[in-house]
Amino acid sequence: MDTSTHAYIPGLQGIPATQSRISFLDGQEGLLTYRGYRIVDLARHSTFEETAWVLINGELPTPEQLACFDGELRANRRVKYNVRDIMKFLPIDGHPMEALQTCVASLGMFYPGQERMTAHGVSADSEFVEQMIIKILASMATLVAMWERIRRGDDPIPPRKDLTYAENFLYMMNEREPDPVEARIMDACLVLHAEHTINASTFSALVCGSTLAPPNLVVASAIGTLAGPLHGGANQRVLNMLDEIGSPAKVADWLDQRLANKQVVWGFGHREYKVKDPRADILQGLLEQLHEHRHGDVSPLYEVAKELERCAAERLAPKGVYPNVDFYSGLLYEALGIPRDQFTPIFAISRTAGWLAHWKEQLSNNRIFRPTQEYQGYAPRSYQPMSERQSSFPG
Numbered sequence: 001m002d003t004s005t006h007a008y009i010p011g012l013q014g015i016p017a018t019q020s021r022i023s024f025l026d027g028q029e030g031l032l033t034y035r036g037y038r039i040v041d042l043a044r045h046s047t048f049e050e051t052a053w054v055l056i057n058g059e060l061p062t063p064e065q066l067a068c069f070d071g072e073l074r075a076n077r078r079v080k081y082n083v084r085d086i087m088k089f090l091p092i093d094g095h096p097m098e099a100l101q102t103c104v105a106s107l108g109m110f111y112p113g114q115e116r117m118t119a120h121g122v123s124a125d126s127e128f129v130e131q132m133i134i135k136i137l138a139s140m141a142t143l144v145a146m147w148e149r150i151r152r153g154d155d156p157i158p159p160r161k162d163l164t165y166a167e168n169f170l171y172m173m174n175e176r177e178p179d180p181v182e183a184r185i186m187d188a189c190l191v192l193h194a195e196h197t198i199n200a201s202t203f204s205a206l207v208c209g210s211t212l213a214p215p216n217l218v219v220a221s222a223i224g225t226l227a228g229p230l231h232g233g234a235n236q237r238v239l240n241m242l243d244e245i246g247s248p249a250k251v252a253d254w255l256d257q258r259l260a261n262k263q264v265v266w267g268f269g270h271r272e273y274k275v276k277d278p279r280a281d282i283l284q285g286l287l288e289q290l291h292e293h294r295h296g297d298v299s300p301l302y303e304v305a306k307e308l309e310r311c312a313a314e315r316l317a318p319k320g321v322y323p324n325v326d327f328y329s330g331l332l333y334e335a336l337g338i339p340r341d342q343f344t345p346i347f348a349i350s351r352t353a354g355w356l357a358h359w360k361e362q363l364s365n366n367r368i369f370r371p372t373q374e375y376q377g378y379a380p381r382s383y384q385p386m387s388e389r390q391s392s393f394p395g
């Protein structure tokens with residue numbers, strides 16, 4: 001194929017890189033669906049477990065299917081003892097995303113079987129695929145919570161089978177069972193972050209998966225991509241930014257200064273959405289719910305955030321820049337007792353459902369990713385032996 005006629009598009013903006021049935025978004029309408037189901041309906045009526053099933057299998061589960069999937073997830077929450085030892089050797093001030101990536105990358109060594117998948121070339125061993133989806137998805141919350149405990153110098157809290165995914169995660173993080181409102185909010189956050197078409201980390205997962213790499217490395221690759229502040233790392237920065245602003249009265253001046261300096265406002269803007277991200281709307285609704293549940297005692301930063309959204313509407317909306325999913329999620333997580341640098345790992349827990357759904361879809365019709373490039377370097381030139389090169393030091 002002659003590729004010279006294809007224009008280079010920075011960031012591949014608007015270039016279809018795959019065909020998928022998993023999720024759809026309309027950035028002009030603010031619509032996001034998973035397998036055709038509106039995100040707002042899933043956040044309201046489904047659990048994370050059910051949402052993961054929908055993403056991975058394409059349909060709403062029957063009660064029996066959901067009970068079986070949920071049971072498998074509960075049974076697979078424990079990770080091997082040696083993973084805990086790996087964590088003990090990591091520096092306690094290292095970023096949790098790096099700890100998470102390291103431990104997820106190691107999982108394939110504890111749960112081998114990759115050769116079963118490659119034995120038939122590109123056609124995957126479906127049993128291995130299903131087993132690894134369960135194992136990785138179930139382990140994610142355990143790994144994030146384990147690192148939180150270990151870096152504080154505490155023993156990890158073993159997962160419990162009698163709790164839902166969201167309840168168990170908060171229990172392992174905070175050493176207490178969450179109240180039903182907190183658990184429901186955590187669950188909805190997991191639903192909202194589970195999938196988002198072909199974003200950077202999902203693309204990374206697809207590229208890695210297309211080489212038939214083991215699924216834990218597919219997820220590790222996606223975790224690395226999610227870690228950057230232009231993707232999943234923004235929610236942590238949102239709260240630091242709200243702290244820096246300090247109070248609603250200071251928002252307008254701060255924002256003017258920020259924009260004059262050509263700095264981004266964290267938690268705003270999206271490549272696809274040109275209206276407010278529908279997930280940001282739902283998250284704000286959850287914040288209001290928590291506000292009511294706690295009789296107004298959520299976070300003083302919420303007032304700063306609302307004022308920032310109001311001021312930004314005047315200055316950034318004409319460019320199609322509105323709050324994205326990261327703008328309100330951090331406020332919720334902080335209110336649930338989660339440290340700021342764990343916000344992106346929680347995003348990763350949830351997005352693992354989407355990454356693995358895409359991995360499975362990719363394997364069903366795989367072709368290795370191998371794009372081309374516009375070469376801008378030298379034409380072939382003669383090689384100079386070391387003896388003929390001039391020293392770079394004077395004299």
Ligand code: COA
Nearest residue numbers: 230231234263264265266267268269270271319321324326
């Ligand atoms: N703050 C201030 N201005 C912003 C902005 C933000 N967060 N996001 C976009 N803009 C402005 C750009 O400066 C640009 O202005 P210009 O036309 O005057 O140069 C215009 O809006 C278009 O933005 P662009 O950089 O082309 O958008 P993009 O699609 O390349 O980038 C993001 C999308 C997400 C990388 C970008 O919006 C961003 O950096 N946001 C902050 C980080 C963040 O919250 N990430 C989480 C995403 S879910």
